[in-house]
Amino acid sequence: MVKVVSDRKYTKDHEWAKADGGKVEVGITAYAVEQLGDITLVNLDVKEGDTIEHGKAFGTIESVKTLSDLFAPVSGKVVKINKDLESKPELVNEDCYAAWMIQIETTSTLDDLLDVAAYEKLVASLDH
């Protein structure tokens, strides 16, 4: 079983969303990292100040073997992007729950996203 942390919510696309006073940090889960392997590039197609729509791609993450889209878990305004990942994509491999990609300012709640139990169940169903 891959690591899941309890202070945030999850999406079926294997991203996490962590709410902190009207702002939501977004990253990818340990399961996603395991699937991708060694991450070599994080491409963010948004910049600070852009508005972003729930479910729309905001970038891609690439490993040696493949690439995967990053989707916005909520609508809102991008207030911060993690510039460190541009030069150090390996930070995502090192600690994917610390390596957030963007911060979204939103009025939405995370109620529609998966809680830890639901996400663990999803991952367990994929492990076969």
Added chain:
Amino acid sequence: MTDPSTDLKRTPLYDLHVRDGGKMVAFAGYEMPVQYKAGLVGEHHAVRNAGGLFDVSHMGELSLKGPKAGELVNGLITNDASKLVDGKALYTCACNDKGTILDDLIVYRAAADRWLIVCNASNREKIVGHVGAAARGVCDFEDISDATALIAFQGPKAVAIASRLASSDLSSLGSFSFVDTTIAGVTCTASRTGYTAEDGLEIFCENASAPKLWDALLTAGRDEGVLPIGLGARDTLRLEGRLSLYGNDIDETTNPLEAGLAWVVKLDKPEFVGKQALVAIKEKGLERRLVGFEMTGRGIARHGYPLLDKDGATVGICTSGSPGPTVGKNIGLGYLPTAMTAVGTEFVVDCRGRKAEAVVVKTPFYKRKAS
């Protein structure tokens, strides 16, 4: 062996892959390991620095026997097998009448009247049909793929490790030479060939013996860093060595001359399938060529990405691309108009809408040091 729930075939080494943590994926109709616990990059470096074992039992093996077998084989391939002596093999293309590539093969001459063709798993049916039809009434032909296991043992330490377990001295075996031998008591044929740009062997044996051979080599090499290697690292290793991948870099829409495989096309030999077309293609001049490139901008080229000129017009296509773990750069292969193929030519890769600069470089990207 086939798993009835997926219709995918399994090689005789399937159980060992699962035991060793292999992540199994569908590939050319087989369940094959894409990587093991070490991961793609770890496995890649293991092969460059020590050794790695690859299960390539899914590949096709076709046996041809009879006094006319050699002549028949030579009429189906672009390289010249008439120069081969017993115990030697060569790399070649097999083309159709249009001069485009049906498959890339290794052809082995065991004796004047005993030949073996190894083809890609994805092309097995096609090549069996093609060669089988030509062989009818000429020589004995048998598709022995399902009875034959093939283990590649590649890397700077591979030959020495295998030699310790072998009944004959494998280190004296020349490049593209092969010999019947026993390794760890397993009767096999060891060939000094591979698909990694490293020294190494490809070892044929019967299915039933394959697990014993695999484990003997793994155990003998473990302390020296030998690992089992999945399809993921197989791809990055071959790409760094600029070895073509059928279905990516070459296929029935490409000819060997433009694919950089003119060195295996012998237009001065007697008639072979595709010769007339290739002569015409050569006379007309090549419109495009497969080149190696490095990304200079932020991006990783992938199979199918368009290649653009400085004005943004699509002029070519990327056929293979990934980060190269040993070369430390994002590299790729792609077809470009002949005028844009000189080393140093700059162009742009359209990475799903994101434009990133690239430059044509000399290949191979990686060349092993002479031992």
